[in-house]
Amino acid sequence: MKINYTLTGGILILKPEGELDHHCAMEDLGRMKELVDVMLPPNVLLDLRDMPFTDSSGIAVLMGLYRTVTGFGSRFAVANTRPQPMKVFKAAGLDRILSFKEEVHI
Amino acid sequence: MAVKYTEVNRFTVKFPSKSANEGFARAAVAAFIAQLDPTLDELGDVRTAVSEAVTNAIVHGYKDAIGDITMTVKLLEPDTVEIVVADRGCGIPDISRAREPLFTTGGAERSGMGFTIMESFMDSLRIRSAPGKGTSVTMRKRLNTRRYR
Numbered sequence: 001m002k003i004n005y006t007l008t009g010g011i012l013i014l015k016p017e018g019e020l021d022h023h024c025a026m027e028d029l030g031r032m033k034e035l036v037d038v039m040l041p042p043n044v045l046l047d048l049r050d051m052p053f054t055d056s057s058g059i060a061v062l063m064g065l066y067r068t069v070t071g072f073g074s075r076f077a078v079a080n081t082r083p084q085p086m087k088v089f090k091a092a093g094l095d096r097i098l099s100f101k102e103e104v105h106i
Numbered sequence: 107m108a109v110k111y112t113e114v115n116r117f118t119v120k121f122p123s124k125s126a127n128e129g130f131a132r133a134a135v136a137a138f139i140a141q142l143d144p145t146l147d148e149l150g151d152v153r154t155a156v157s158e159a160v161t162n163a164i165v166h167g168y169k170d171a172i173g174d175i176t177m178t179v180k181l182l183e184p185d186t187v188e189i190v191v192a193d194r195g196c197g198i199p200d201i202s203r204a205r206e207p208l209f210t211t212g213g214a215e216r217s218g219m220g221f222t223i224m225e226s227f228m229d230s231l232r233i234r235s236a237p238g239k240g241t242s243v244t245m246r247k248r249l250n251t252r253r254y255r
Contacts, residue, residue, distance in 0.1 A: 021157055023129065026215055053153065055128075055223070056158060056161075060216060064214070083147065084154065087151075087154075088219075
């Protein structure tokens with residue numbers, strides 16, 4: 001996956017692009033954690049508009065990123081999740097743990 | 107009443123348990139079942155289940171080795187897709203435990219949701235496994251094909 005990102009007004013927006021599966025998951029999580037670690041933003045928004053597919057690997061990626069971000073005392077939210085990934089996240093109950101925003105225009 | 111299934115079409119692929127083949131397996135199944143004209147949601151469900159089954163074979167079946175994974179996809183009448191993913195890896199010692207949500211031997215990288223997702227995204231899931239001999243996972247899903255929509 002390609003990880004696009006922007007930092008504006010204290011919000012780091014991470015925008016992964018492509019399909020997420022076990023093949024790329026840990027590398028992608030590592031790169032996103034590194035961006036958070038370097039920039040230490042007060043807010044991190046994971047914008048999933050360009051991720052049409054994930055399998056259960058995405059569950060571990062979201063939880064890993066959530067733990068890193070909140071571990072720094074920053075806030076974490078997920079936005080623009082497409083239907084297939086949302087179904088996978090809901091199967092694991094992530095909608096009860098993480099903050100999913102319906103539509104965020106950036 | 108039990109439905110009687112008749113095979114209409116099938117293909118089999120064999121590939122090494124390299125994680126780069128997860129995407130290939132999903133794409134191959136998607137291309138083949140296009141014949142049944144599935145909805146986007148159905149296609150998403152099937153691709154997800156295939157990804158879980160193939161990832162399991164790679165991560166658990168062959169742990170630190172590379173071995174062959176065989177995937178057979180059948181189109182059955184009435185309007186059903188059947189997918190069999192088989193490895194000759196280490197096998198699962200306790201299948202009912204492995205099927206439990208959140209159970210994993212894969213550590214923090216894995217969510218333990220693989221079988222749960224296969225089960226809920228497909229209509230049926232059958233697992234056969236023997237320690238030291240391998241595992242085969244058979245999944246079926248009835249597709250709401252456009253012919254009847």
